[in-house]
Amino acid sequence: MRYPWLRLGIFVLGCLFPCWWLYQAATNQLGPDLGKIIMDRLGLGALIFLLITLSMTPLQRLTGWSGWIVIRRQLGLWSFAYIVLHMITYMVFILGLDWGQFGVELRKRPYIIVGALAFLGLLALALTSNRYSQRRLGARWKKLHKLVYVILGLGLLHFLWIVRSDLKAWAIYASIGALLLLLRVPLVARRVPRLIGRRGRAV
Amino acid sequence: MLIKIARPSDCKASDITPEGIYLSRRTMLGASLAGAAVAALPGVALGAEPSRYADVEPGAAPGWFKDKLGATRWGAVTVENEAITPFKDATHYNNFYEFGTDKGDPAANAGSLKTEPWSLVVDGEVAKPGRYALEDFVKPYQLEERIYRLRCVEAWSMVIPWLGFSLAQVLKQVEPTSKARYLRFETLQDPKVMPGQRSSFALIDWPYVEGLRLDEAMNPLAILAVGMYGRELPNQNGAPLRLIVPWKYGFKSIKSIVRISLVAEQPQTTWERLAPTEYGFYANVNPTVDHPRWTQARERRLPSGLFSPNVRDTLMFNGYGDEVASLYSDLDLRKNY
Numbered sequence: 001m002r003y004p005w006l007r008l009g010i011f012v013l014g015c016l017f018p019c020w021w022l023y024q025a026a027t028n029q030l031g032p033d034l035g036k037i038i039m040d041r042l043g044l045g046a047l048i049f050l051l052i053t054l055s056m057t058p059l060q061r062l063t064g065w066s067g068w069i070v071i072r073r074q075l076g077l078w079s080f081a082y083i084v085l086h087m088i089t090y091m092v093f094i095l096g097l098d099w100g101q102f103g104v105e106l107r108k109r110p111y112i113i114v115g116a117l118a119f120l121g122l123l124a125l126a127l128t129s130n131r132y133s134q135r136r137l138g139a140r141w142k143k144l145h146k147l148v149y150v151i152l153g154l155g156l157l158h159f160l161w162i163v164r165s166d167l168k169a170w171a172i173y174a175s176i177g178a179l180l181l182l183l184r185v186p187l188v189a190r191r192v193p194r195l196i197g198r199r200g201r202a203v
Numbered sequence: 204m205l206i207k208i209a210r211p212s213d214c215k216a217s218d219i220t221p222e223g224i225y226l227s228r229r230t231m232l233g234a235s236l237a238g239a240a241v242a243a244l245p246g247v248a249l250g251a252e253p254s255r256y257a258d259v260e261p262g263a264a265p266g267w268f269k270d271k272l273g274a275t276r277w278g279a280v281t282v283e284n285e286a287i288t289p290f291k292d293a294t295h296y297n298n299f300y301e302f303g304t305d306k307g308d309p310a311a312n313a314g315s316l317k318t319e320p321w322s323l324v325v326d327g328e329v330a331k332p333g334r335y336a337l338e339d340f341v342k343p344y345q346l347e348e349r350i351y352r353l354r355c356v357e358a359w360s361m362v363i364p365w366l367g368f369s370l371a372q373v374l375k376q377v378e379p380t381s382k383a384r385y386l387r388f389e390t391l392q393d394p395k396v397m398p399g400q401r402s403s404f405a406l407i408d409w410p411y412v413e414g415l416r417l418d419e420a421m422n423p424l425a426i427l428a429v430g431m432y433g434r435e436l437p438n439q440n441g442a443p444l445r446l447i448v449p450w451k452y453g454f455k456s457i458k459s460i461v462r463i464s465l466v467a468e469q470p471q472t473t474w475e476r477l478a479p480t481e482y483g484f485y486a487n488v489n490p491t492v493d494h495p496r497w498t499q500a501r502e503r504r505l506p507s508g509l510f511s512p513n514v515r516d517t518l519m520f521n522g523y524g525d526e527v528a529s530l531y532s533d534l535d536l537r538k539n540y
């Protein structure tokens with residue numbers, strides 16, 4: 001396995017945040033509505049992991065270092081894991097485990113529908129993230145995993161529809177997302193390495 | 204037009220801690236003996252747990268507030284079988300977008316708000332318009348403690364002991380003309396101290412505006428508050444003067460008021476202008492009419508713990524139906540949300 005320490009580092013990092021939030025909750029640092037706060041942080045954390053995942057390929061192109069690609073899958077899986085926790089906290093703290101109400105929400109609220117679609121997308125990617133699926137799906141695997149762009153769009157839309165009155169935070173994440181998508185447009189992608197200089201520069 | 208409040212959702216006399224005990228308890232608050240002292244009082248039904256009041260941070264109350272506090276009618280309105288939200292929570296989990304959009308922003312940023320001196324304009328369709336220094340405006344009224352549920356449109360709720368006086372009394376004082384049909388309230392606009400008003404991404408058109416129908420404002424439950432938890436309002440809770448209309452979603456209870464106008468036409472409120480399909484003028488708490496983004500059927504009563512999520516059903520008119528339902532008997536509440 002290449003770069004074992006890097007992988008372990010990412011793994012610890014992914015575990016660290018939820019554990020830190022739990023600790024904060026247990027020591028009364030999150031205020032009275034801690035379930036909602038943890039849920040929001042998990043949603044935002046998932047989006048950030050998604051954005052980081054999507055910056056691995058451009059970074060690899062920019063720097064020529066292969067380590068970026070090695071940790072990409074794990075980062076994507078962390079995004080998925082955070083979304084699972086995001087949904088669990090939603091069920092427990094927002095709906096009080098009222099599954100009937102979840103059915104209503106799934107039918108009625110566009111932002112929940114969009115979030116659920118993004119979740120299903122992430123689920124499909126997570127399930128096919130292993131070597132076995134990669135081999136079995138062959139060329140289709142790459143196509144399937146292009147779904148990540150759709151998921152990012154849905155995630156951002158979900159986030160946009162939650163904004164109450166101030167678009168600043170959303171605008172920041174959306175521009176990063178847009179930049180990452182832009183870097184994948186072939187015309188742009190071809191130019192990027194040239195802009196930065198020779199390949200193979202280590203970090 | 205002083206209206207006496209004695210309605211079914213009020214506390215029975217027996218539920219209210221006798222004033223003498225209540226006051227002596229209050230003087231003990233903060234002292235480490237408070238808990239023991241109260242526990243030693245036999246047979247007292249404690250509506251509000253003393254420890255809840257014990258963690259109140261002392262403020263720097265202006266002189267006029269201290270003068271008024273002595274004559275306060277404590278426990279004038281209380282709630283039955285409900286715990287009062289801890290002071291820390293009620294003062295560190297706020298929506299006051301002038302100071303930022305995160306729940307903790309108001310507590311962090313509102314320190315810069317200068318509440319003294321404060322002047323208030325009363326104008327429009329009134330016989331006695333004027334600009335008042337806050338202490339003069341408040342002078343005629345006795346403070347009452349009103350313990351109300353507060354239900355936010357985001358589906359969380361608290362129980363808060365306010366100190367204030369009924370809006371009906373104020374209206375009587377300023378004498379609305381026959382043309383007056385609505386009240387329009389305005390919050391301070393001061394981008395220098397209100398970072399939220401400086402944000403170029405803010406969708407809100409400042410200053411914040413709210414409104415009530417005149418008969419709603421005359422309802423005895425509607426008050427103007429200057430304090431909470433036995434002290435003056437902390438800045439983040441809308442100091443020095445705010446509205447409290449407990450049967451409506453929290454955003455109706457406008458904070459840091461600088462202007463009250465009596466008007467003939469229904470004023471356009473801030474949230475109505477921002478998202479008319481989501482926020483109506485009335486904004487009565489109503490579990491059967493959803494906000495398009497959030498269900499209103501249930502609410503999180505705060506504090507809601509990690510292992511004790513406190514989710515409960517929302518009550519029509521936030522449980523104040525007996526007092527206010529008659530205001531809306533000829534109104535379709537689905538259309539007039």
Ligand code: HEM
Binds near residue numbers: 116117151
């Ligand atoms: C079935 C799936 C999902 C459900 C039920 C769900 C539900 C929610 C809810 C209820 C909120 C809070 C809304 C509010 O502020 O009132 C929220 C916030 C959020 N969600 Fe989701 N979500 C889902 C999927 C996702 C996905 C797939 C992503 C991203 C990839 C995501 C990212 C976010 C973000 C960024 C926030 C905002 C957090 C903040 O305000 O800081 N969610 N979600």
